[in-house]
Amino acid sequence: xxxxxxxxxxxxxxxxxxLHLLLATADSFKEVGGREIKKVPTLRGRxxxxxxxxxxxRTRSSFELAAKRLSADVINISPSSSSVxxxxxxxxxxxxxxxxxxxxxxxxxxxxxxxxxxARHLRCSVINAGDGAxxxxxxxxLDLSTIxxxxxxxxxxxxxxxxDVRHSRxxxxxxxxxxxxxxxxRLAGPPTMVPAELKDFGAxxxxxxDAALEGADVVMALRLQLERQGAGFFxxxxxxxxxxxLTRERLQRAKPDVLVMHPGPVNRGVELAPDVxxxxxxxxxxxxxxxxxxxxxxxxxxxGGKSDSVAMAANQ
Amino acid sequence: xxxxxxxxxxxxxxxxxxLHLLLATADSFKEVGGREIKKVPTLRGRxxxxxxxxxxxRTRSSFELAAKRLSADVINISPSSSSVxxxxxxxxxxxxxxxxxxxxxxxxxxxxxxxxxxARHLRCSVINAGDGAxxxxxxxxLDLSTIxxxxxxxxxxxxxxxxDVRHSRxxxxxxxxxxxxxxxxRLAGPPTMVPAELKDFGAxxxxxxDAALEGADVVMALRLQLERQGAGFFxxxxxxxxxxxLTRERLQRAKPDVLVMHPGPVNRGVELAPDVxxxxxxxxxxxxxxxxxxxxxxxxxxxGGKSDSVAMAANQ
Amino acid sequence: xxxxxxxxxxxxxxxxxxLHLLLATADSFKEVGGREIKKVPTLRGRxxxxxxxxxxxRTRSSFELAAKRLSADVINISPSSSSVxxxxxxxxxxxxxxxxxxxxxxxxxxxxxxxxxxARHLRCSVINAGDGAxxxxxxxxLDLSTIxxxxxxxxxxxxxxxxDVRHSRxxxxxxxxxxxxxxxxRLAGPPTMVPAELKDFGAxxxxxxDAALEGADVVMALRLQLERQGAGFFxxxxxxxxxxxLTRERLQRAKPDVLVMHPGPVNRGVELAPDVxxxxxxxxxxxxxxxxxxxxxxxxxxxGGKSDSVAMAANQ
Numbered sequence: 001x002x003x004x005x006x007x008x009x010x011x012x013x014x015x016x017x018x019l020h021l022l023l024a025t026a027d028s029f030k031e032v033g034g035r036e037i038k039k040v041p042t043l044r045g046r047x048x049x050x051x052x053x054x055x056x057x058r059t060r061s062s063f064e065l066a067a068k069r070l071s072a073d074v075i076n077i078s079p080s081s082s083s084v085x086x087x088x089x090x091x092x093x094x095x096x097x098x099x100x101x102x103x104x105x106x107x108x109x110x111x112x113x114x115x116x117x118x119a120r121h122l123r124c125s126v127i128n129a130g131d132g133a134x135x136x137x138x139x140x141x142l143d144l145s146t147i148x149x150x151x152x153x154x155x156x157x158x159x160x161x162x163x164d165v166r167h168s169r170x171x172x173x174x175x176x177x178x179x180x181x182x183x184x185x186r187l188a189g190p191p192t193m194v195p196a197e198l199k200d201f202g203a204x205x206x207x208x209x210d211a212a213l214e215g216a217d218v219v220m221a222l223r224l225q226l227e228r229q230g231a232g233f234f235x236x237x238x239x240x241x242x243x244x245x246l247t248r249e250r251l252q253r254a255k256p257d258v259l260v261m262h263p264g265p266v267n268r269g270v271e272l273a274p275d276v277x278x279x280x281x282x283x284x285x286x287x288x289x290x291x292x293x294x295x296x297x298x299x300x301x302x303x304g305g306k307s308d309s310v311a312m313a314a315n316q
Numbered sequence: 317x318x319x320x321x322x323x324x325x326x327x328x329x330x331x332x333x334x335l336h337l338l339l340a341t342a343d344s345f346k347e348v349g350g351r352e353i354k355k356v357p358t359l360r361g362r363x364x365x366x367x368x369x370x371x372x373x374r375t376r377s378s379f380e381l382a383a384k385r386l387s388a389d390v391i392n393i394s395p396s397s398s399s400v401x402x403x404x405x406x407x408x409x410x411x412x413x414x415x416x417x418x419x420x421x422x423x424x425x426x427x428x429x430x431x432x433x434x435a436r437h438l439r440c441s442v443i444n445a446g447d448g449a450x451x452x453x454x455x456x457x458l459d460l461s462t463i464x465x466x467x468x469x470x471x472x473x474x475x476x477x478x479x480d481v482r483h484s485r486x487x488x489x490x491x492x493x494x495x496x497x498x499x500x501x502r503l504a505g506p507p508t509m510v511p512a513e514l515k516d517f518g519a520x521x522x523x524x525x526d527a528a529l530e531g532a533d534v535v536m537a538l539r540l541q542l543e544r545q546g547a548g549f550f551x552x553x554x555x556x557x558x559x560x561x562l563t564r565e566r567l568q569r570a571k572p573d574v575l576v577m578h579p580g581p582v583n584r585g586v587e588l589a590p591d592v593x594x595x596x597x598x599x600x601x602x603x604x605x606x607x608x609x610x611x612x613x614x615x616x617x618x619x620g621g622k623s624d625s626v627a628m629a630a631n632q
Numbered sequence: 633x634x635x636x637x638x639x640x641x642x643x644x645x646x647x648x649x650x651l652h653l654l655l656a657t658a659d660s661f662k663e664v665g666g667r668e669i670k671k672v673p674t675l676r677g678r679x680x681x682x683x684x685x686x687x688x689x690r691t692r693s694s695f696e697l698a699a700k701r702l703s704a705d706v707i708n709i710s711p712s713s714s715s716v717x718x719x720x721x722x723x724x725x726x727x728x729x730x731x732x733x734x735x736x737x738x739x740x741x742x743x744x745x746x747x748x749x750x751a752r753h754l755r756c757s758v759i760n761a762g763d764g765a766x767x768x769x770x771x772x773x774l775d776l777s778t779i780x781x782x783x784x785x786x787x788x789x790x791x792x793x794x795x796d797v798r799h800s801r802x803x804x805x806x807x808x809x810x811x812x813x814x815x816x817x818r819l820a821g822p823p824t825m826v827p828a829e830l831k832d833f834g835a836x837x838x839x840x841x842d843a844a845l846e847g848a849d850v851v852m853a854l855r856l857q858l859e860r861q862g863a864g865f866f867x868x869x870x871x872x873x874x875x876x877x878l879t880r881e882r883l884q885r886a887k888p889d890v891l892v893m894h895p896g897p898v899n900r901g902v903e904l905a906p907d908v909x910x911x912x913x914x915x916x917x918x919x920x921x922x923x924x925x926x927x928x929x930x931x932x933x934x935x936g937g938k939s940d941s942v943a944m945a946a947n948q
Contacts, residue, residue, distance in 0.1 A: 033733045037677030039705070045353030047381060058728055061707055065679060065732055068705040073384040075356070075377055075484055096374055099604035101349045288731035296637060306481060363697060389700040391693055408897060412690055415920035416697055417665045474909030588904070 003301040007119035011176040012066075012137040017117040019144070025305075026145050026290065026295035028172060032069060033292055044070035046303060048230055050076045051094065052129070053109045058264055058288065059139075063106045072103075074085045074114035075151040084228040090114060091121055103303055107131070125302040127295075133167050140173035144181065146287045147218055150259055155182030160212045160254075162244055163222030163271060164193040170263045171222055175203055186211035189222075189244060192233045195251065209244055216254040220261040221246055221271040232245050237270060247273045251281065259283050319617040323442045327492040335460070335496060341621075342461050342606065342615035347610055350384060359388035361490035362619060364624065366392045368445070369425045374580055374604065375445050375455075379422045388419075400452040410434045419619055423447075428485075433548060435605060441618040443611075449483050455579055456489035457545035458610040460497065462603045463534055466575055471498030476528045476570075478511040478560060479538030480549065486579045487538055491519055503562040504528035505560060507540075508549045525560055530569040536577040537562055537587040564587045567597065577601050635933040639751035639758040642767040643808040645755045651776070653813060655928035657937075658777050658922065659673075663706065663762035664701060665924055670815075671704045675704035678735040678935060683726065683796060684707045684761070686740045690896055691761050695738045698927035721856075726750045735935055739763075744801075757934040759927075765799050770896055774926040776813065778919045779850055782891055787814030792844045795854030795903060796825040804855055807835055820844035821854075821876060841876055848886040852893040853878055853903040869902060873943065879905045883913065891915050 001021055011019075031036055048067040052060050060076065067074040077097075094105055104125040107115050112132030119126040130136040147154055159178050165171040165187050178185050180201045187205040189196050199205050206212035213219060224240060234240045251258060260272070260281045268274050276282065317337055327335070348354055364383040368376050376392065383390040393413075410421055420441040423431050428448030435442040446452040463470055475494050481487040481503050494501050495518045503510050515521050522528035529535060540556060550556045566575060576588070576597045584590050590596040590599065633653055643651075647806065664670055682701040684692050692708065699706040709729075726737055739747050744764030751758040762768040779786055791810050792943040797803040797819050810817050811834045819826050820838040831837050838844035856872060862867060866872045883890060892904070892913045900906050 039521040039677035045355035057709055062732060064707050075380050077373055093373060095601060096604050100378060100608050100939055101354055149786060285727060287732040288728050292732050361671035391696050407690060407916055408722055411917060412920050415917040416694060417925050
């Protein structure tokens, strides 16, 4: 089986079979990451470009390592060193990269829809590594992969997403992914940050953290964009942390084997108390580890790899 | 046949045989860029350094991909992350890179003569990726390669170069390359931007775009450095665009099969009307594609590759 | 024999056997740097991350080339493009990189102790590429390697280190390395810059350059951090240069075959007169060349390489 699309832009677009294909392929690549020689020749001679208009250690490094472990050639372009300073349009930049023989462009951009725009106009593959407040599909797939790894299933689980849902592409991608796989999703946060309309998409809306945590199997804390302070979304860091920060005490309302997740980077003491971030329930570092495997899977499948040859690819 | 020089600094220095050697070698590498596995082992274990003191997506990426497709190890150094901030001289920086076992330094610098300075003092190869208003030789070679690809010849063609010729290393490199291969070159732009002395080097000088376009086989628009606004070279963007911007209507004075070229990045609506930039006459993306092959050829020949073994190299 | 530690943080921690092992292994790799194909497959499929919180052409490039010549996958992270701008802690950043399957983190940081902190909390290897005014161990090893190459021994040599010893991690690492291998170390500079307590660690303290140079086998000039001007450590550049700059005339007090060393980048005319920097006694570029071999040795040994298989590794 292979992926019947050239781009990965939004979890909302994927059907359940495609999600399962990505997750199963990622599982095959997890094994590669545990080896001493973490490299397979699958994408040798292919070119992957990381085109990041917003800074990111984690996501850029994760894609760069994924591509290198598949033996692709990778180049990184970030706005400060790119011709964006010369006023070139996003699409012209991307078309130039495509003309150089690029097979996959991984793009992060501040505007919702930027990745879809490129996908529509390019013949090469485009992976959305985060576009505005729209989607961040590989993040949702790595979150699903981590839940599956620990719980064996997604269906029927109660997953509580806490924080600034309004501005979060991570929340949006997870909402689609989790509901497609049959989880019950609760969105919790201050009313300024959790749009009530999202209940139309199958989510429960909570304006009290305690109620939202009651019996939860998984709690995902969203990163608070500290630069939003003073913009009227929350009164103060201290207030946000007191009302919405996850502490060990509060987590007792969730299931005893609850998983605590965070897309990183964590503001310690804001979204998560330090002992929660480092505690036994936390699977944050597993999310990071699975991220590389998920990105290998996405690169592999979008460039024509088939699920039945992954095992072979992983053993080359 | 091989290149009898260790550096590529200026088209003005090359004889016609050397130009033909570079163009023929680039042709061999174009085929590699069209493959699924765009990689040959020719420069495995060699080290290429991109030393860019001016930002550039296009040129740096093109050299980086060219080196990677030849299997060289590549490192990128740009002023913001380099010890230039610590006050080291250009030559000391380059000598240090050479001492690390670098085979080729690709240098872009704001000062005319910077590349020649390095070439004179280093034993390793130096490729000029643009020095001040002096030369940008690989750009001219990729332009010649694109013209040859479309027209089958350069000799006897009329090529009109439009814009800020005075400050353009692209114009200067193309003037030498085109005249060496027997084209008629017309330079067009406002008098502040087209030095009359250039007619001594075999170019026609035009201060009217319509006359300059009459019967042209190729039109190259130069990028307008928007940061020169207010420096007295042109009255305003709108005025520049009205007098010197290429529109479909204006292009009708040129031959019906005229090629429209631009070194990028394009200021849409300034040098080129959008429908010209994206029109059937435009070969801008071919220029970009050929750029990688031309840079592969330069890296290959300067490190001792011979033209008669290119086909072999390309098939390894 | 192999290195019985996972990290390289400080020369002060190493015993003499470990120093000799690193030096001997570097010698094996020097030969690789002289080849046309400067690459061995030793670390294929391993991941090395350069995590540089301070800018550095030389050290970052040297580690990057060392890792690439060992065939490792390398990624570079510098503060401007990292999530440090998002407020993540150093340790969280490093733990995330480790979770992605990183084998070695090479870290440069402005705070003394940063590398040791990471080494303590991570299972992967950590190499200190300079932490505050603490240590820069690979610099000292490459300095020792260069002295050995030229003098055949370190024991019994008189080595004079001149300049801002107080703020210099290079001076500190060399003090430990040189005294462990039996050299006599003299520290010279203005009293504000040479702490008298360092005599407790086996160094002679000199506040007169002429006396410090008398009969020296090796003179190491330290880089003057020009940004410290006006902070009261020295009255002016001109004054510093007049009192502490090495000139040919002054060097006549040293042995006739004295070696002049500098960790770079040199402020020409400040620490060294230009004819000294470029003179026959200067081994500055050998230091740079040896740096790559020393870093290959460190990467090789920390990831489990054994000294008796280096020759084999170097010949793969």
